[in-house]
Amino acid sequence: MCGIAGAWSPTPRDSADELRALGARMGSAIAHRGPDDAGSWVEPGVGLVLAHRRLAIVDLSPEGHQPMASPDGRWVIAFNGEIYNHAALRSELAALGHGFRGHSDTEVLLAAITQWGVEAALERGNGMLALAAWDRRDRVLWLARDRVGKKPLYYGWSGDGTFVFGSELAALRAHPALRTEVDPDALALLLRLDYIPAPHAILRGVHKLPAGRLLRVDQALVRAGDAAFDPASAPQTWWSSLDRQRAAIRQGFDGDEGSALSTLDTLLRDATALRMQADVPLGAFLSGGTDSSLVTALMQAQSARPVRSFSIGFDNAVHDESGYAAAVARHLGTDHTRLHVDGHAALDLVPELPRIFDEPFADSSQVPTALLCRLARQHVTVALSGDGGDELFFGYGRYARALRNEQRLARLPRQLLARLAGDPGERARLGGLAALRAELAAGDLQGLARQRVSRWRRPEDVVIGARRVSTAYDDPAAMPGVGTGADALMQMDFACYLAEDILTKVDRASMAVGLEARAPLLDWRVAEFAWSLPLSMKWHEGTLKHLPKQLLSRYLPDELVHRPKSGFGAPVGDWLRGPLRDWAEAQLDERRLREEGHFRPEPIRAIWAEFLAGQRKWHTHLWGVLMFQAWRETLNQV
Structure with a gap:
């Protein structure tokens, strides 16, 4: 787990030393992501610099140093993330004649790119990453982001026309010519959603690479600049959650609930085991909810000693789940650390939030997440989480409410619906008649979902100069078009809320303290299996996440498995x-x-x-x- 950055000038004029200084400055801005090592690689004739900050997790030796060049000299990569199946890929590549100096996954990824090319190497890998791969022969820079969006990647153009990129906006801001003009459209998205989804970013001329995308950058693109660039269409898709969900739904799951449970157990055990590979201390975030409890249980089942687990609670009992987490830890036999935070400790963190989260971010669970990461980092360098279970296995109560309301709207006569519906604007947030009128005016399931996830309903009326821009909750093309309404609700959240809110929150909070977070439930094999399941295996007799809870019942008593979902918020x-x-x-x-x-x-x-x-x-x-x-x-x- 690391941080990457770089710059490519359209008119090379800097010396090698000047480029290295620029790379060091951009890398230093994200030193918290990689406190163990720093490196840079320059190509003065082209005007390119790649920078890297390293958090050593696998192969702690200098053999894992980045940027890393291939033995034939063609490829240079700077890589942030983990390739969990690197051992299997290493064996396959060794059989094809590749040699390895160390045992880092970076060296395996580089060999895979050398053997198969960037896109094919990505497809063969199982992991999380943000990647910059420089092809010295063809003079092409490839930028890539992992399948589900675990690792971030910003890119854009500075005021002097230099193409810049990095793991965080802070790296780009370290370039002396970067413009700092706020994009009002992105600001409106922040007010609506609490976060700014890709490809948008808070600064004009800067974009985020969406999950599962690959961007080819050559000198012509660098020289053309941002004015001739479309961040929505320019990156190519190497993995699409929408396409994979459609394919999984069409194929379906050929088996009963018992066989589904067995398959889920096998997939999750393997996904968890792969993410337990590390040359540093490892633990788990344990909230006491279904997903984190299941991941912790599978870790403990495959560990010869007690797993380190961590939970946090507030003095406001409405937001404190730490008692449940402690009970789960006792039953599983983990080595548990529980931090109880009073209001003053949490409030001391608030002034640091802009630095921690890098770009404006307003999911209030950022506060307990940051505190939890600080707690875990005192004991471990890697922590596994339960992220992804809600979006894959029908885990939100708002899904059930949206489906019920869609059915009710379909039964209302059109004339009556037109008379009752209305747009109360921001008052819809307050509930009561205003919220009902907004639901009636939603029109369809996508509109109902948009109502559920929106804070400001009309932020364009508040942000000066803002236009309404489309997201997965507005664009009909983001709907799978096959399966059930439940599949559509989960897909919208998987593509937008999960990738751009939850995973952003965990990445920034963990990397701010040099902690790597891994999510077994977001293994692509688990995701595609979940999409193939019928709704009855996810939502059964009013129970959300039915199949994961059935699996968790193998490890915990019913009173710890079946309890109300209370979320992870702050007062x-x-x-x-x-x-x-x-x-x-x-x-x-x-x-x-x-x-x-x-x-x-x-x-x-x-x-x-x-x-x-x-x-x-x-x-x-x-x-x-x-x-x-x-x-x-x-x-x-x-």
Whole structure:
């Protein structure tokens, strides 16, 4: 697990030393992602520099140093991530004549690219990555992101026309010519979703490579610049969750629930075992919910000694699941560490959030996630998580509500529906009649899903100069078109919410402290198996995630398996009315909002006043604005 960065000038003019200095500066901006080693590689005749920061996980020796060049001199790669099946690939490549100096997965990936090319090497790998591969012979730079979006990759053009890229926006901002003009469309997405989905980024001229995409960069593209570039269509797809889901649904699962349970057990055991490979201490995030408990159970079942497990809880009991986690740990026999956090400890973290999350990010579970990662890093360097189970196995209550509401809307006469429906705008967030009218106006299942995931319903009315841009929750092409409505709901979340919110949150929070997070449930084989299952194996007699819970019942008693889902949040509303009130008031000052020119102050101030007067639900609207305001203060800091 590491960080990568680089730059390619359209008119080479820098010396090798100047390019190395630039690479060192960009790499230093993301040193937290790789505190163990730093490296750079330059090609002065082209104007290219690749930089790398290393967090040593597999092969701690210098043989794992990056950027790494192939023996024939054609390829140079800078790679962030892990190839979990590197041992099997190593054996296959050795049979084809490749030799290896060490035992790092980086060397295996490089040999695979040399043997089969970039795209075929990606297809053969099982892992998570953000990759920069420089083909010295053809003078082509390849940028790639893993199948589901575990590892991030930003890219774009600086003010002097240089093509820049990196694992975090901070690496790009370290380039002296990068423009720092905020993109209002991306800011509106932040207010709507709590995050900014790929290919969008908060700065103009900067983009995020979507999951499963591969971008070919040559000198002509570098010289053409951002004006002639379409970030939505230019990257090619090497793996598509939508296409793979469609294929899995059409193929279906040929077996009963017993055989499905056996298959899931086999796949998850192997996925977990692959992710337990490390030359450093390893543990697990354990919330006490189905997914993290299942991953921890499978780890403990394959470990000769107690697995290290970690949980965190708040003093607000509504948000504290740590008691369940401790009970699961006792039953499984893990070596468990439970941190109970009072409000002051959590609030001390708030000023650091812009630095930790790099780009404006407003999922309030960022706070407990960052605290949990800090706790785990005191004891281990790698931690396994249960991410992905909800999106693959029908784990959200909002899925069931959306399907029920879709059925009810279909039964209403069109004239009555037209009379009852309406668009109450932001008031829909408050529930009651306003929320009902918004649901009636949604129109279809995709509209109902959009209602469920939206914070600000019309952020374009608040963000100055913003246009509405499409996401997986708006674009009909993002719907599978086969299977059930449940399949469509899970696909939208898998493509957008999982990749761009959950995985972003875990990546930034873990890498901020030099911790690697791995997710067995997001093994591509597990995902494609889950998509093949009928809904009855995921949602059965009102039980969400039916099949994973059946499997978990092999390891835990029923009272620890079947319990209400409570989520992983933070008491933000309490904080904003209490110890964060003065900070929030300063961030939302009407004069400041007007002078900075990103927001129309009136709707924000109105919501703030209503919130302080007792309206409890506005904190979700306000947190997005506050996270942007706090991030904006860092714009001129490198």
